[in-house]
Amino acid sequence: MLELPDAHPCVAAEWMGAGPGAPTVLVYGHFDVQLVKGEAWSTEPHALVRKGDRLYGRGSADDAGGWLSHLVAIEAWLRETGGLPCNLKILLEGEEEIGSPNLERFIDAYPDAFASDAMVLTDCEKGVGIRSGARQGKGGTGMAVARGEGHGWPSDSCHKGRTKPSTRGAHASAGS
Numbered sequence: 001m002l003e004l005p006d007a008h009p010c011v012a013a014e015w016m017g018a019g020p021g022a023p024t025v026l027v028y029g030h031f032d033v034q035l036v037k038g039e040a041w042s043t044e045p046h047a048l049v050r051k052g053d054r055l056y057g058r059g060s061a062d063d064a065g066g067w068l069s070h071l072v073a074i075e076a077w078l079r080e081t082g083g084l085p086c087n088l089k090i091l092l093e094g095e096e097e098i099g100s101p102n103l104e105r106f107i108d109a110y111p112d113a114f115a116s117d118a119m120v121l122t123d124c125e126k127g128v129g130i131r132s133g134a135r136q137g138k139g140g141t142g143m144a145v146a147r148g149e150g151h152g153w154p155s156d157s158c159h160k161g162r163t164k165p166s167t168r169g170a171h172a173s174a175g176s
Contacts, residue, residue, distance in 0.1 A: 008094030029067030066122025
C-alpha cells in the first residue's frame, strides 16, 4: 500500500523473478468508481451482484475488469510455467475518477513503484499523466492502441466509458 497525506492510497505489487537483466513491465489500473451522470447506485462498490442469470459489478467496465483480466492472465502464466518472461509491477490508483490529483506526488514519493521499461494501461483516459511515471525506464516513448471488433460493433481501447458488448482492446505505452 502506497500512502501520502491527503490522498487516497495506491496499491502496488511486484514480481521481479525474471532477474535484473530482464525488462520490467508496469500494469496500471484504478480501483475507484464513479456514478454515471443522472443515475443512482443500488449496490455496494466492489461487490458482485447476481440479477437473474447475469453478474454485475460496479466498476467492472471502468476499470476493474481491465486490471483483473491481467491478474488472471498473470496467475495462469505463473501456474503453467512457474515464472514470467519479464519482471512485473502492478499499480492500482484510487483517484483516477477525480482526475488523479496526487499521481505526480506518488511518482515523486515512490519512484521505484513506477520504474519500468514498458507499461500496460488498462484504462486509456489517463495516459499522459501515467507515462510520466514510467520515465524511470530505459528506452524511448511510444504508444500502441489495439482495435478490434466483436459482436458486430467496432471498438478500441479508448472506449471513452461507453458500455457495449464488444471486444475491449489493449492499450500499451512504453516509457522512458
